[in-house]
Amino acid sequence: MSEKLLMKGNEAIGEAAVVAGCRHYFGYPITPQSELIEYMAKRLPKLDGGVFVQAESEVAAINMVYGAAGAGARVMTSSSSPGMSLKQEGISYIAGAELPCVIVNVQRGGPGLGGIQPAQSDYFQATKGGGHGDYHCVVLAPNSVQEMADLTGLGFDLADQYRTPVILLADGALGQMMEPVIFKERTSKPVAKPWATTGVGERAQTNIINSLFLKPEELEKHNEHLQAKYATITEKEIRWEGSMLEDAELVLVAYGITSRIAYSAMEMARAEGMKVGLFRPITLWPFPEKALHTVLSKASAALAVELSTGQMVEDVRLASNGVVPVHFYGRSGGMIMTPNQILDQIRKIFQAKGGKQ
């Protein structure tokens, strides 16, 4: 399976999930991710053991995911921003019970019902926990249709390896746009799940999927166990990409669709003689804090660019930890900045610095 196909981002996620061995999908329609639920509705029933269920709500869908993941299946759900808010209770339980699954958020503008155009305003919700309690989801941020496919496969592997929910954080632009995509051969092997509830059979002990610890000593211990796992993930699974960082005085920091606009702005700035580079986090959690700090230590300033009123910029400031000033430029509500608008911001920063043009 290595032919090049032209696909919408949402559909590419669906096919990548199938290629990764996902045979169970539970979801609820919402714009702009509906092509994904529709793709799974069409695709899964044709596969051996394929199960598609349109749930009565996002709340039900995420709890079906909980049940299926606890029963040992590779399972996925998808939604968009308002629907993700509804899923947060279930995601907290999934994190607490340490169940592997992939959750796709094709973001749209908020708050409230917001709009249906692309946004990146669920960064806080995705990376800081989102529901109640001390937990994190692994958050992967693709910036192309190809990466939507690749990171979906990676997401399932990370979910199984660490028994943790993984969020694929996309947006309406990535979900809707068509690009060539290749579904690469999978090399990872399925992970054994001896903890799954499959019926006790001849096992010596019954398996219990649970996040309840009534004794405070036990709950604290469980939380410490989760934190130790998160520390391992932070140590081993950080992914990011750099462009023209070697001599960059100003480092643009952008993820997802925005990173492509920022890339164009960077090229335009370079053409004007301004030394601009681009740092693109691929894992938003764990955030590439150390790598960005190292990059910023050699630069003079950072500019975080987002389709929000300023969310990831907080992590950029934490990564900088005062080593350089961190500027912010964002648009929200479904409005997308042009490369020229970013270029204007770049010029302002260089002018204020008295930097060379």
Add this chain to the structure above:
Amino acid sequence: MTEKLFTRPEGLKDIPTHYCPGCHHGIIHRLVAEVIDELDVRKQTIAVVPVGCSVLAYDYFNMDSQEAAHGRAPAVATGIKRVHPDKVVFTYQGDGDIAAIGCAEIVHAAARGEKITTIFVNNAIYGMTGGQMAPTSLVGQVTATSPYGRQQPLAGTPIRLSEMLATLDGAKFIARVSVNGPKNMANARAAIKKAFQVQLRGEGFAMVEVLSTCPTNWGKTALEAGQWLEEHMVPQFPLGTYKNVQE
């Protein structure tokens, strides 16, 4: 030669429960476990337990279990059953769990004809949180959040879930039973067995609603609670079989 006539069912672990004296949960657990033993399906059964007084039921049922978020047991059970269609999956839920916060999940599990069995324990009150008004509390019933009695103009009337779900085509067996007294217990056991058999035959959704006491939060002795159930709950929630479709 002695013969053992009464023993703990294999479906229950040898662990004392936390239930209050006079509460019916223990009896209902036992009846479910006996049926699972009789049908010889313990090793292939996955229980889904709720938030409520029976939140720790995974410690008592001797089988694989999942603890669901409040009200979400039918969705969790759907996920499990769709992964393991050859296994037996049941939910065990209280009245607040199933008829308030989880009303959507149970209605749609039944509407889909999900091949699961639901044991619904209706004691007309929130037990674990300390005796607040439930969707099945009776009009006039005094609880911690209806201190002047459930006021019909403000809080409506009790939900009769069995009657509601019986209207759905996906529901193949729906019965309401009680466990006060040996005769009712025998009827309850028979209904629970049928509800599992419907699943084993792959017919669709099945639920048994069990009227139950809560002496602690009703403020009654075990004996008074049994009488109150008989005199006040049964007229509001008539016992009987509401749906019995054999394919």
